[in-house]
Amino acid sequence: xxxxxxxxxxxxxxxxxxxxxxxxxxxxxxxxxxxxxxxxxxxxxxxxxxxxxxxxxxxxxxxxxxxxxxxxxxxxxxxxx
Numbered sequence: 001x002x003x004x005x006x007x008x009x010x011x012x013x014x015x016x017x018x019x020x021x022x023x024x025x026x027x028x029x030x031x032x033x034x035x036x037x038x039x040x041x042x043x044x045x046x047x048x049x050x051x052x053x054x055x056x057x058x059x060x061x062x063x064x065x066x067x068x069x070x071x072x073x074x075x076x077x078x079x080x081x
Contacts, residue, residue, distance in 0.1 A: 020045045022078040025059065029075040030066060040064060042079065 042059030049055045
């Protein structure tokens, strides 16, 4: 298997984030190490990709990237569809 084929397989791999069980859209409150909290509404749960940085898309078209090393906790709330 070539490196490019392996990279393509990895990019298509869905790790099935447990957040998907909350519904199609959620609100998340992300608590950072320095005490800052950020609230994101309308997160599309099927767009969440985890790695060194967690990435997700919102209903309003925003793409958010979060450095996991700086996060203490994330609160997740389901939204009405």
